[in-house]
Amino acid sequence: MLHGLWKLTWLEIKIFLREPLGAFGSILFPVVVFVLVGRFTGARLTPKSLSAGGFLRVALPVLVSVLIALSGVLSLVTIISIYREGGILKRLRATPLRPQTILTAHVLVKLALTALTMILMVLAGKRYYPVHTQFPVFSFTIALLISTWSILAIGFLIASLVPTARFAQPIGAAILYPMIGLCGLFVPVQAMPPALQMVARVLPLTYAVSLMEGIWKGEAWSAHMGDVAALVLVFAICTALSARVFRWE
Numbered sequence: 001m002l003h004g005l006w007k008l009t010w011l012e013i014k015i016f017l018r019e020p021l022g023a024f025g026s027i028l029f030p031v032v033v034f035v036l037v038g039r040f041t042g043a044r045l046t047p048k049s050l051s052a053g054g055f056l057r058v059a060l061p062v063l064v065s066v067l068i069a070l071s072g073v074l075s076l077v078t079i080i081s082i083y084r085e086g087g088i089l090k091r092l093r094a095t096p097l098r099p100q101t102i103l104t105a106h107v108l109v110k111l112a113l114t115a116l117t118m119i120l121m122v123l124a125g126k127r128y129y130p131v132h133t134q135f136p137v138f139s140f141t142i143a144l145l146i147s148t149w150s151i152l153a154i155g156f157l158i159a160s161l162v163p164t165a166r167f168a169q170p171i172g173a174a175i176l177y178p179m180i181g182l183c184g185l186f187v188p189v190q191a192m193p194p195a196l197q198m199v200a201r202v203l204p205l206t207y208a209v210s211l212m213e214g215i216w217k218g219e220a221w222s223a224h225m226g227d228v229a230a231l232v233l234v235f236a237i238c239t240a241l242s243a244r245v246f247r248w249e
Contacts, residue, residue: 003083004096004101004209005101005104005105007110008101008102008105009105009109009112009179010130011089012105012109013109013112013113016075016079016109016113024205025119026068026071026072026075026113026117027113027116027117028117028120029067029071030064030065030068030071030117030121031051031064031069031120031121031124033063033064033067034064034121034124035124043188045240062185062212062216063185064121065118065121065140065144065147065212066146066180066183066185066205066208066209066212067172068114068117068118068121068148069114069147069148069151069208070151070176070177070180071146072110072111072113072114072148072152072155073110073148073151073152073154073155073172074155074169074172074176075110075171076106076107076152076155076156076159077158077159077162077168077169077171077172078108078165078168078169078172079106079153080106080156080159080168081159081162081164081165081167081168082165082168084159084165084247084248084249085164085165087249089102089248089249090248090249093248104157106128107152110148110152111145111148111149111152113143114144114145114148115141118140118141118144122137132227135216135218136215136216139215139221140212140215142200142215143211143212143215146211146228146231147208147212148232149210149235150204150208150231150232150233150234150235151176151204151205151234153235153237153238153239153242154175154204154234155172155174155239156239156242156246157238157241157242157245158171158172158175158240159242159246160241160242160245160246160247161245176205179203179204179205179206180202180205181207182196182199182203182205183200183203183205183206183208183209184200184206184209184210185209185213189201190202204230204231204234207227207231208227208231208233209228209233210224210227211224211227211228214227
C-alpha cells in the first residue's frame, strides 16, 4: 500500500509540475506577493523597527501563508474535477489501489508543495528580515501544514459537489477567498460586529490564522490547542461529508 501511495504521489507531482501556470500559481505566486509587498512596505528593516512593524512582522507572513493554503486547495479542487470529468478517477478506482490511497496521494502532493512554498518564502524573507532575527520557522511550517490539511478537507468537499471542472475554481474561490476578510487577519474578530463575529467563529480560516499568528509570535502550542482542535474538527466533518457525496464519475 505504501509503495503504491508513494509511487502515485510522485507521479502526481510530476504531472502537476508539467503545467507551468499551475506551478506558478501554487508555488511562486505567494512568494512573489511576499517579495513585492516587502519591497513596497520597506526592505532592510532594523530589529527595532521590525519588532514595532506589526504588519510586516506578523500579518504579511500569515497572509502569504493563507494564500499558499488557499492556492493548494483551489488547485486540488480543479485537479479532482478534471480527473473526474476526464474519466481518470474512474480508471484509477479500477486499479488495485484503494480509493483512500488515491485521494491521500493528492493530499500529500499539496502538503509537499505547501512546505516547498514556505521554504521559498523563508529564503525570500532573508532579504527583508535582519539575519540575527529569529522566528520559529519549523513550528510555523507545522502550523501551516495543519491549517492546509484542514482546509484541504473543505476542498475535497467542494470537489465532491461541483458539477464540472469549468466551475471548480470559480466556485472554490467564491467560497474560500471571502473568508480572508473575516478571519481576523486584518480586523480582530473581537472588534467586529456581533453578527460578523458569529460568522467568523464558524470559519476554519479564523482558527488557522489564530494558530499561525500565535506560533509566529513565539507563543506556546498549548495556548492554541483550541485552534488545533477546531481545525481537526473541520477536517473530520468535511472528510465524513465528502466520503458520503464524493463522485468518482
